[in-house]
Amino acid sequence: MSKFQFPQSIKSRPVYGTLAPQPGKxxxxxxxxxxxxxxxxxxxxxxxxxxxxxxxxxxxxxxxxxxxxxxxxxxxxxxxxxxxxxxxxxxxxxxxxxxxxxxxxxxxxxxxxxxxxxxxxxxxxxxxxxxxRGSVARRMQCVHCKGITEDVLFDPFVCSHCGLNLFVRDHYSRRLAAYQGVCIDAEDPGNIPDPVELYS
Amino acid sequence: MTIQFNNETFRDDYSFSNSDWAIKRFPFPFHEDSYMYSVNMEQHRGGPAGSVYEKRFDVDEHYVAEMRDRALVLADDPLRCQSLPHMTLAGWDLLELIMVSKSEDYPDLFELHRDGNRWRWVNKPMGIDDTFTFLDETTLPYGPMEYITRQAQGDFCVLDQRDDMLWMDAGMVTTQADWSLDFDIGMNFFEWHAPVPLAHEMGIFQRALKFLLNIQQGSPARRLNWTMTVNPLLDTSPENYHKWGIQKTSLTPENLGAKQHLRVELQTFFRLPRSNALVFPIRCYLCSFQDLMTMPKWGRRLHRVVRDLPEELATYKGFIDNRPMMLDYLSQYDDGLSTSRGIWPDLETEPPLQR
The missing domain is CATH 3.40.50.80 (Nucleotide-binding domain of ferredoxin-NADP reductase (FNR) module)
Known part of the structure; x- marks a missing residue:
């Protein structure tokens, strides 16, 4: 099966490789x-x-x-x-x-x-x-309530905890193992674009 | 001079204001009529008397009110102050640096009495008189970094240095320009700056890192950075963006001069002696457009900088939607005359507005 090539992104976004056997016990x-x-x-x-x-x-x-x-x-x-x-x-x-x-x-x-x-x-x-390999869905942290929403495939999405509409950033925290989700309509409440599938 | 501390707020009724003294010493960040990123670092070895550069840690009329605001932020969200376990020694280094600097630079406000490791710290503006054992955490009400940065204006990032890299491994961050310590803690220099547009491609961060890795004890450095904030709100955090973002839409041509603030960060960098960490204080100064316009040179210049700023930067700094209204306001203060070089207002030599 062919691997998905992630587009070039910012420096906090993880880059994945190809597994290779290494000597080890x-x-x-x-x-x-x-x-x-x-x-x-x-x-x-x-x-x-x-x-x-x-x-x-x-x-x-x-x-x-x-x-x-x-x-x-x-x-x-x-x-x-x-x-x-x-x-x-x-x-x-x-x-x-x-x-x-x-x-x-x-x-x-x-x-x-x-x-x-x-x-x-x-x-x-x-x-x-x-x-x-497999799904390109992301693990997202809501920066507002800190709740994690798993397997996010669309941008924007609804935080599964606080219900805010969040946009998907490429900014990634290894410590949280999550990307950052930020309120999309803070400056224009209710103006939420139609969700678009990631990388589409 | 003795500082009169303002009784003011940075939220709700926003009673914050700058005195004439504070306006005059405001760190206007543009040394010429345009702006682009640069590694604009210089040695932090004092500056003109009365300026924000004069002391190692500037204390001004907003000190007590800013510390009150910080306590409110921390009560609401303790994760604004975090320190990874290996950073405690750097916290003691920072406590020592601030206590020694402030007691030497402001002897009428702060006192430090040291008898071996038995230290007595007196902070008169905040009414604190504590005796503790240096390097013994159990003798302080908070960890050393939190204890001292609850008493020092500005945010503090404490950066560990290893593998020729700086790591954001501790910090007190309650007056930030829209970034989250809780999200960024543990990241390296390039990672926590990842969302900044253009600067990576320009090589800014590679050069800045090289400079910072080589900062030596006793030779601190500084630079200015800036953004825009509607209302004198210190806590422009991503955590609370869903609450404060709407305030950006409250600008009108009538209230813009009072509500729109230029937000300037005086960033300084000190090497810490025991831990070899680097502390990166980010001190925030706010000034309303109408107060800035009392300095004719700043009025002329701010109009030109805001007008000519690349779109990516106006977007990143969060004022792209308000830029046309800001320009309508600022253009009234630009008569087209040339401006003197440098950031100082030069009130005595720059001509008044010619209209």
């Missing part, structure tokens, strides 16, 4: 939905790393689990949601030794949140590999 791979395809491609480049791999996968309605299991990773976990897998991710990071390689693949929201967990465990964000 252990390999933590976290993916959601089509992110599984990036892990399959990774295994194709070097199948030997799977013997030390721990795959955490959130299918989000896809059927990649069997293909990932077939890679025979040392450990495999299928989580119903990202939230459900957080404790396991933290546990792995907490008990990780020097030389752990972290690979993240899938949606921006999944990669951002998992990257944040790894950063909090002391791994610099620059040494974490990421590859975007």
């Amino acid at each position: 252990a390999h933590l791979m976290i993916a959601d939905a089509e992110g599984a395809e990036a892990l399959l491609d990774l295994a194709e480049q070097d199948s030997t790393i799977m013997a030390q791999a721990h795959i955490i996968f959130i299918p989000k309605g896809t059927d990649f689990s069997d293909k990932l299991r077939a890679l025979s990773p040392a450990q495999f976990y299928e989580g119903p949601t990202y939230e459900a897998s957080i404790q396991r991710i933290r546990h792995v990071l907490e008990h990780a030794h020097q030389g752990l390689q972290v690979y993240l693949a899938g949606t921006e929201g999944l990669m951002g949140q998992a990257q944040n967990e790894a950063m909090q465990a002391g791994i610099p964000h620059t040494s974490i590999q990421t590859e975007h």
Whole structure:
């Protein structure tokens, strides 16, 4: 499947790469939905790393689990949601030794949140590999009420917490793993443009 | 001179005003009749007597009212003041810098008595007299950065320096020109400036970073920046934009002179001794258009700058919609005469308005 090419943007916007096997004693791979395809491609480049791999996968309605299991990773976990897998991710990071390689693949929201967990465990964000696959929806923080709205695909959108109409900025916080949403009709209440799909 | 502190507000009834003294020393940010980004840095080593450049941390007639406004903002939203765990030492550095500077520069207002690590700090305008142990957080009511910046005008960004980069890892930010510390904390220099148009392409931030990384202890630097604000509102935060944005539409030709304010930031940069962090105070000065127009040179110049500013900048600074009305007002104060170089008003030598 072809990868989406994000348009050039401002310097706080994350840039994603292509996963490549790195030498390491252990390999933590976290993916959601089509992110599984990036892990399959990774295994194709070097199948030997799977013997030390721990795959955490959130299918989000896809059927990649069997293909990932077939890679025979040392450990495999299928989580119903990202939230459900957080404790396991933290546990792995907490008990990780020097030389752990972290690979993240899938949606921006999944990669951002998992990257944040790894950063909090002391791994610099620059040494974490990421590859975007699947939905281009964004994880948005409302700058007004601070609430997070997941999987935002249209701009503007309605904050799922405070109900304000927000426009989608490219300004991104690694710490919050979210883009910033700002009230669109503050200077002209009620004047809300029709929502347009991102990148359309 | 002894400063008479104003009893005034920066919200609701907006009773803020500048005295003649404050207008005269207002840091007008345009040294010529046009404006474009530049790395306009200079050494922060004093300046003309009475000017905002004279002291390391300028204290003026708005001090007590600004601190009251800050306390209100923090009560409403404590996330305006944050410090990542590794920044506590830099907070002590900042506390020391401000206490030493203010007690030396304004001995009639502030006193610092040090007996080893036992310090007594007296802030007369705010009625504070605290004794604490330097470097012992348990002896202060807040963390060191929050404690001292609740007593110092302007926002404070405390930047960690590592990997040849500056990181926004702590700050007290309640008088900001529409950016969020809570969102930007932890970002590097290029990331937190990401939304600024044009300047990245011009290489401004690369050059500024290089300059800032090399600032040495005892050699602070400064520059001016500016934007526009309707009403003397200090807290123009993105957090509250859905509440204050509407005020921009309240301008009329009749009220513009009183309501439209030029908002100037005196940005200074100090290297901190123990942490090697860089503190970046951003001091906000507000002046209404009608007060600025009392200086003929500023009237002529402000009209020309606002008229000729590139559209991207007027949009980014948030006044593109009001620009035509602002120009109608300002053009009355521009008689076409030439202006002297530099930011000072030159009231004695610049001719009065010729119309």
